[in-house]
Amino acid sequence: xxxxxxxxxxxxxxxxxxxxxxxxxxxxxxxxxxxxxxxxxxxxxxxxxxxxxxxxxxxxxxxxxxxxxxxxxxxxxxxxxxxxxxxxxxxxxxxxxxxxxxxxxxxxxxxxxxxxxxxxxxxxxxxxxxxxxxxxxxxxxxxxxxxxxxxxxxxxxxxxxxxxxxxxxxxxxxxxxxxxxxxxxxxxxxxxxxxxxxxxxxxxxxxxxxxxxxxxxxxxxxxxxxxxxxxxxxxxxxxxxxxxxxxxxxxxxxxxxxxxxxxxxxxxxxxxxxxxxxxxxxxxxxxxxxxxxxxxxxxxxxxxxxxxxxxxxxxxxxxxxxxxxxxxxxxxxxxxxxxxxxxxxxxxxxxxx
Amino acid sequence: xxxxxxxxxxxxxxxxxxxxxxxxxxxxxxxxxxxxxxxxxxxxxxxxxxxxxxxxxxxxxxxxxxxxxxxxxxxxxxxxxxxxxxxxxxxxxxxxxxxxxxxxxxxxxxxxxxxxxxxxxxxxxxxxxxxxxxxxxxxxxxxxxxxxxxxxxxxxxxxxxxxxxxxxxxxxxxxxxxxxxxxxxxxxxxxxxxxxxxxxxxxxxxxxxxxxxxxxxxxxxxxxxxxxxxxxxxxxxxxxxxxxxxxxxxxxxxxxxxxxxxxxxxxxxxxxxxxxxxxxxxxxxxxxxxxxxxxxxxxxxxxxxxxxxxxxxxxxxxxxxxxxxxxxxxxxxxxxxxxxxxxxxxxxxxxxxxxxxxxxxxxxxxxxxxxxxxxxxxxxxxxxxxxxxxxxxxxxxxxxxxxxxxxxxxxxxxxxxxxxxxxxxxxxxxxxxxxxxxxxxxxxxxxxxxxxxxxxxxxxxxxxxxxxxxxxxxxxxxxxxxxxxxxxxxxxxxxxxxxxxxxxxxxxxxxxxxxxxxxxxxxxxxxxxxxxxxxxxxxxxxxxxxxxxxxxxxxxxxxxxxxxxxx
Numbered sequence: 001x002x003x004x005x006x007x008x009x010x011x012x013x014x015x016x017x018x019x020x021x022x023x024x025x026x027x028x029x030x031x032x033x034x035x036x037x038x039x040x041x042x043x044x045x046x047x048x049x050x051x052x053x054x055x056x057x058x059x060x061x062x063x064x065x066x067x068x069x070x071x072x073x074x075x076x077x078x079x080x081x082x083x084x085x086x087x088x089x090x091x092x093x094x095x096x097x098x099x100x101x102x103x104x105x106x107x108x109x110x111x112x113x114x115x116x117x118x119x120x121x122x123x124x125x126x127x128x129x130x131x132x133x134x135x136x137x138x139x140x141x142x143x144x145x146x147x148x149x150x151x152x153x154x155x156x157x158x159x160x161x162x163x164x165x166x167x168x169x170x171x172x173x174x175x176x177x178x179x180x181x182x183x184x185x186x187x188x189x190x191x192x193x194x195x196x197x198x199x200x201x202x203x204x205x206x207x208x209x210x211x212x213x214x215x216x217x218x219x220x221x222x223x224x225x226x227x228x229x230x231x232x233x234x235x236x237x238x239x240x241x242x243x244x245x246x247x248x249x250x251x252x253x254x255x256x257x258x259x260x261x262x263x264x265x266x267x268x269x270x271x272x273x274x275x276x277x278x279x280x281x282x283x284x285x286x287x288x289x290x291x292x293x294x295x296x297x298x299x300x301x302x303x304x305x306x307x308x309x310x311x312x313x314x315x316x317x318x319x320x321x322x323x324x325x326x327x328x329x330x331x332x333x334x335x336x337x338x339x340x341x342x343x344x345x346x347x348x349x350x351x352x353x
Numbered sequence: 354x355x356x357x358x359x360x361x362x363x364x365x366x367x368x369x370x371x372x373x374x375x376x377x378x379x380x381x382x383x384x385x386x387x388x389x390x391x392x393x394x395x396x397x398x399x400x401x402x403x404x405x406x407x408x409x410x411x412x413x414x415x416x417x418x419x420x421x422x423x424x425x426x427x428x429x430x431x432x433x434x435x436x437x438x439x440x441x442x443x444x445x446x447x448x449x450x451x452x453x454x455x456x457x458x459x460x461x462x463x464x465x466x467x468x469x470x471x472x473x474x475x476x477x478x479x480x481x482x483x484x485x486x487x488x489x490x491x492x493x494x495x496x497x498x499x500x501x502x503x504x505x506x507x508x509x510x511x512x513x514x515x516x517x518x519x520x521x522x523x524x525x526x527x528x529x530x531x532x533x534x535x536x537x538x539x540x541x542x543x544x545x546x547x548x549x550x551x552x553x554x555x556x557x558x559x560x561x562x563x564x565x566x567x568x569x570x571x572x573x574x575x576x577x578x579x580x581x582x583x584x585x586x587x588x589x590x591x592x593x594x595x596x597x598x599x600x601x602x603x604x605x606x607x608x609x610x611x612x613x614x615x616x617x618x619x620x621x622x623x624x625x626x627x628x629x630x631x632x633x634x635x636x637x638x639x640x641x642x643x644x645x646x647x648x649x650x651x652x653x654x655x656x657x658x659x660x661x662x663x664x665x666x667x668x669x670x671x672x673x674x675x676x677x678x679x680x681x682x683x684x685x686x687x688x689x690x691x692x693x694x695x696x697x698x699x700x701x702x703x704x705x706x707x708x709x710x711x712x713x714x715x716x717x718x719x720x721x722x723x724x725x726x727x728x729x730x731x732x733x734x735x736x737x738x739x740x741x742x743x744x745x746x747x748x749x750x751x752x753x754x755x756x757x758x759x760x761x762x763x764x765x766x767x768x769x770x771x772x773x774x775x776x777x778x779x780x781x782x783x784x785x786x787x788x789x790x791x792x793x794x795x796x797x798x799x800x801x802x803x804x805x806x807x808x809x810x811x812x813x814x815x816x817x818x819x820x821x822x823x824x825x826x827x828x829x830x831x832x833x834x835x836x837x838x839x840x841x842x843x844x845x846x847x848x849x850x851x852x853x854x855x856x857x858x859x860x861x862x863x864x865x866x867x868x869x870x871x872x873x874x875x876x877x878x879x880x881x882x883x884x885x886x887x888x889x890x891x892x893x894x895x896x897x898x899x900x901x902x903x904x905x906x907x908x909x910x911x912x913x914x915x916x917x918x919x920x
Contacts, residue, residue, distance in 0.1 A: 011361075052732075052810050054361040071367040072813040079814045085807035087826045089912050098825075099815030130912035150815060 003028040003186045004049070004154065009058030011044055018044045019055070020210040026203075029184045031177070033197040036207035037233070042190045045207070046156055049188065051075050062154065078147030082159040084139045086131040092118075092142050093127045099150045117145040120179060137168035144176065148183070155180070157189040161196060173199055194234045198222065206230050228351040231273050238279075240315040242272040242350070250350065254313040257289050259348035270350050276306070276322040278347035281331050281339055288342040293319070295337045307333065309341060366733070369819040373731045377741060380724055384744035386771065387787050391759035392751065398762045399606035412607045422591060426611060429587040432503055433572035436510040440567050441560060443511070444518035447660060450653035452526040453552070455645045457654065465661040468668055469513045471891035473848040473865040475872070476884040477509035478580035480671040482877060488681045501583030509581055510571040512667055515660075517570065518563045525559020526552075531641040558626040565619040565626075573616055573752030576850040576865070580872050580880075588612045589754055589851065596758060596855065606762070609755040620750035668888070675882035690882040698867055703886050705857075706847055706864035709781050710890070713846035717786040717793065718839040725797040726827065730809055730819075749791035753852030760784055761855050776858035788852040789845050793838040800834035801827075832906060840898050844891045 004026040011019040018041045026032055034042035047053040049060055051072035059068040067075050086095050096114045105113070118124045121141035131139050140160060147155060160176070161169045177200045180187050191197050197204050198218040205215045214226050225231035228239060242252045244264050250257040252272055264270055283290070293311035296318055305328045308318040321341065323331070333339075366374070402408045416422055450456050451463060469477065484491050485500035498504060529552075537547045553560075575589040582590060588608055596605035678685045693699055724745060728738045748756070764775045774780045804827065812822040828835075850865045857863050864887050871880035 050810070050814065051364070052813070054364040056361050069362060069365045071365050071370060072810070073367045073369070073816055073818070074365070075814075077814055079810060081805075081807045081810070083805050083807060085805045085811050087808065087830075089826060089829045089910070098812075099817060132912060146811070147814065152814070156814075 001028045002026070003030070003063060004188075005061040006045075006049065007059045007061070009045070009048060009060070010056050011041075011048060011053065012056045018210055019048070021058070022210075022212055024205060024212065024215075026186060026188065028186055030202050031180050031187045031189070031200060032203045032205060033201035034188065034190045034205050034207055035194060035197040035234075036192065038192055040207040041210040042192075042207050043158060046158055046188060046190045049154075050077055050079055050156055076152055077154040077156050078150065078152035079156040079158065080140070080143045080147050080160045082162050084131070084136075084143045084163075086139055086143055086146075088131055091128050091130055092123065092134070095131070095142055096145045096149055098146060113149065114145075117149055120148070121145045121175070135168075136164050137172055140164065140172065141175070144179070148179075148185070151185075153186065155185045155187040157187065159190055159192070162191070162193070169196075176200065198234070206233070225349075228271065228273065231349070231351070236276055236320065238274050238276060238315075238319050239351075240272045240274075240317075240319075241353075242270050244268045244270060250348075252314050255291060257348060258287060258345050259289075259350065260345070261350060264350060264352070268352070270352055273349045273351055274343050274347060276320040277304070278343055279319070279321045280342045281321070281323065281333070283342045285344055288344050289348065291319075291341040293339065293341065295333060295335055295339060298333060298335065304328075305333070309339075311341070364733075367818075370733055372820070373727060374734055376723070377727050377731065377734055377737050380727065380741050381737065381744075383720075384741065387783055388744060388747060388751075388756075391756070391763035394762040394766070395606050395609060395755065395759035398602060399610055401603060403603065412603050413610075416604065416607050416611070421586070422608065425586040425588050425591045425608075428503070428585060429572055429589070429612075430615075432506045432510065432578075432587065433568050435503075436507050436514065436571045437564050437568045439507070439511050440514050440518045441522075441564050443660065444515055444522050444563065445556075445560065446653070447657060448519055448522035448526050449552075450657050452523055452529075453641070453643050454650050454653050455643050456650045456657065462657045462661055465664055466519050467516045468664050470516045471844065471848075471895070472513075472668065472671075472888045473576060473850055473868065473884055474509065474513040474574055475576040475580045475850060475865065475868055475880075476671050476888070477512040477667060478505065478577045479674065479868075479872065479877060479881045479884060480667040481505050481509055481581055483670045483674045483680065483881075484666075490681075499583065501581055502585040505581035505583075506578050506585065506587070509577045510574065512664070513577070514567045514570050515664075518567050521563045521566065522556065522559050525556045525562075527641075529555055529641040531639045534641065558629045561626040562623050565623040569616045569619045569752075572619075573612055573754060574851065575754050575854060576869060579850075579869055589752075592754055592758065593854065596761075602762070605758055609752075609758050612752055613750075613755050616752050616755075617750045624746070671881050672885055674878055675885045677878065680878060690878045691886070693867070693871075693879060693883065695879075698862070698871070702862035702867040703864045703883070705778070705861050706887065707890060708778065709785065709853075709861075709863060710843045710846040710894075712778070712782045713785045713789075714839040714843040716782065717789070717842040718835060720786065721790060721793045721838060722797050722831070722835055725794050725801055726823070729798060729801040730827075732809070745794045746791055748787050748789070751788075753788050753849060754854065756788055757784060757852050757855040776856075776861070778861050780856055781853055781861060781863070784852055784856055785846045785849060786842070788849065789842055793841060796834050796838050796841075797831065800831045804830060829910075832910065833902070836898060836902065836906070840894065843894055847887050847891055 002025050006022055006024045009019055009022045010017065022045060034045060036042050044053055048055045051067070051070060055068070059066055061067065062076065087098065090098065093114055096117055097110050100110045100113060114127075115124070118127060121144055123138060123141055123145070126134060126138065131142065134142065144160075157176070161172055164172065173196060189197075189200065198221075201218060203215060204218055204221050205212045206221060207213065208229060214221060214230055216224070221230065222234055225234060228237075231237045232239070240252050242250050242257065244261055244266055245251050245256075246266050248261055248266060250259055250261060250270070250272060257272060259272070291311050291314045293309050293314070295307055296310045297308040299306040302325070304322045304324050307321040307323060309321055310318055319341065323333070399412055400407055400409060402411070447462070447466060451459050456462075481500055483489060485495055485505070486492070489500065495504065500508075533551050533555075534547060537551060542550070573589060575593065578585070578587045578590050579593070588611060592605050592608045592612065595601045595608060674680060675690050676686050676688065677683075678687045678689070693702075724741065728742050728745070731738060760780060763769065764771055764780060766772065774783070808822065808826060809819060812819060848865060850869065853863055854866055854869075857866055864883055868880045868883040871877075871883060
């Protein structure tokens with residue numbers, strides 16, 4: 001069931017158009033991410049949905065009700081910010097109960113509800129502390145509990161993990177995701193971190209320059225990126241200039257590549273894209289593409305090793321190859337070793353320039 | 354299709370939005386009534402003749418033909434510039450000693466340096482009369498020159514403006530990245546070169562800002578030249594003479610405009626340089642911590658000791674003069690100078706001053722804080738908020754004397770429905786609040802800016818009206834700056850002269866004004882006693898403030914101190 005609908009939404013700041021005619025539909029209980037580089041309009045879109053910004057045109061429909069011109073106080077949402085925005089002079093308890101007090105809850109009920117929420121975010125022992133006495137991760141969990149206290153129909157997360165340490169971030173990612181599943185609350189998260197979006201979202205909306213340029217499950221976005229921008233923004237990607245020859249084959253310099261050319265026609269200039277982890281140093285299939293060259297540099301990155309590979313007659317730039325560390329032991333990889341790269345027909349994609 | 358493509362659609366408003374909008378509108382009306390329209394009345398007065406007919410710039414050309422008046426402009430500029438140079442140099446060294454050296458007794462020196470803030474500017478002039486006047490102790494030191502004139506004005510001005518300069522320069526010098534000095538040291542830069550290439554440029558905007566603030570203060574001050582100026586006329590005393598002495602309001606208005614223009618220019622340069630100052634220090638900077646350097650520390654210690662001694666001697670002499678029987682012939686101590694009945698005054702003016710200070714502090718703080726809150730936190734009516742912000746900054750550019758005169762013209766007009774506040778305590782309170790609006794406003798704006806701008810968003814999402822959030826979070830968090838503002842308003846209301854000299858009536862005489870009149874009548878000892886009364890109250894209020902900060906704030910601000918306790 002569609003829970004939230006955004007129709008033809010545009011937002012101007014002066015003459016700058018931050019959001020360009022956006023249409024989206026979000027289903028009840030879904031966890032979606034607005035993903036994109038800074039300045040792409042994702043936060044503005046979220047704030048329009050909350051009513052914290054007013055759109056220039058277009059409408060927003062929540063639960064079949066047009067809320068386009070409602071002030072934020074008449075909309076049904078909870079929000080969590082990157083800066084936590086916890087009230088510094090109120091204890092954890094008072095912060096979480098902040099929204100309950102006004103809505104005429106009884107004292108005992110408030111207490112019960114707050115304890116329930118504290119349990120939900122694992123902060124039972126911190127009830128009477130002040131925000132400044134908590135770590136960043138703990139503060140963000142309090143902020144989450146505060147937003148959830150009034151059981152909003154829609155949860156908005158504005159870069160909630162960006163201010164935290166890497167370890168805490170990974171931990172909270174899972175906690176927020178689990179919580180969201182458990183409560184089934186429709187959630188929109190804004191982030192510029194593709195890994196975050198991929199691990200947490202049911203559906204990702206990739207944004208650029210105020211537009212949604214692709215939407216889909218994390219898997220679809222990763223494997224079927226519809227533009228070189230998304231392909232390089234989500235994960236990493238080798239791009240190699242190529243052209244289509246008369247026999248509708250792809251050519252990079254002198255090497256002919258075996259892959260699906262799709263709708264491109266002869267003499268089109270295109271680029272070939274291959275992910276570093278999809279390239280091997282060992283042949284797996286008979287029809288794999290083969291590119292000879294020399295190892296120029298090896299970076300040790302823990303679980304995998306990143307190899308910079310110089311090719312002849314293929315690409316002017318070094319090709320990046322990620323080799324899982326477990327595999328790397330089996331192959332003798334040394335700088336200046338002459339080796340060959342292999343990649344399958346399915347893993348090679350073609351984009352226009 | 355939306356015809357106005359770039360404009361936002363009209364969003365619905367909730368009750369807090371409507372209340373906010375209404376209040377913002379009230380601020381516009383208040384500023385129009387108590388700032389803009391009076392200044393308009395002043396301008397139009399300067400373009401009228403005695404019968405109220407419009408005569409263009411005739412008064413101005415009359416002014417330019419009057420060499421005596423022109424001489425006053427020169428005199429005003431002269432004492433203002435010389436005082437500014439002296440104050441900036443002294444205050445810079447003093448601030449440097451406090452922020453950049455390991456000189457001992459820093460706390461003591463900071464405290465002493467702020468003493469002049471507690472007294473009206475005329476106290477310095479009175480003390481100088483005792484030291485260097487016709488019957489002064491150190492009269493010979495002036496080598497036959499008289500203290501009544503530029504020398505006295507400059508000395509007294511330096512004394513009372515010194516703490517103002519010190520506050521700006523201390524702030525400016527403490528904003529310094531120690532990494533810069535470490536980099537210089539690693540590159541084998543000499544200390545002197547580091548001083549001229551890092552310290553001075555870093556404090557550049559602070560110095561510029563100080564210079565313009567001090568210039569304006571001295572240029573527009575009335576009390577000091579009135580008491581110790583003798584026959585040396587300046588613009589401020591000219592306005593007073595034209596208005597009170599000769600009842601020539603038109604010429605008073607013209608001179609006011611002459612006073613207003615340099616003050617305006619100074620104000621805009623100051624605003625500009627302050628904006629520049631902020632960007633110098635980033636969040637990644639490491640705050641400078643001075644290292645011990647025996648020679649420098651000792652030189653600075655002696656320098657600061659001399660200044661501190663002078664300050665103590667000044668206020669000490671004013672106090673001594675207030676309790677001496679008959680200077681310089683009978684030096685027995687007495688309290689009879691505090692009996693103002695003899696001079697036909699009584700203590701009424703003192704009580705009036707205290708009353709004025711209380712009202713100004715209470716109403717001023719509320720009005721200023723709510724005003725800055727509306728400007729900073731309201732989400733709608735951006736255009737209107739910008740106008741209110743502009744109005745809030747304006748008073749700083751308007752000298753007190755000019756504002757006072759403008760009030761006469763505006764509120765004393767027969768057809769003004771607000772005429773009833775003329776010659777009452779109300780007009781004094783309103784005038785004083787407006788006069789000291791800007792500094793207080795900037796303090797509260799800064800405090801509000803430091804709060805997370807998403808607090809209101811969170812509140813809205815939790816369906817809590819903004820005014821509840823204001824009570825529960827904004828106000829408690831901002832209590833320390835609010836106390837600071839109220840103290841600032843109180844002390845300034847006690848000590849101000851220039852703002853109220855035209856506005857008091859028989860029933861609302863004020864202590865600072867009475868001190869001037871006592872001095873005028875030759876009752877210097879009583880003038881000193883009256884000025885000292887102001888000091889006592891200021892000190893008492895400051896002490897109370899300190900105690901409140903320690904006891905009350907410790908309770909409401911527990912979350913602040915907890916940071917220190919746990920980390």
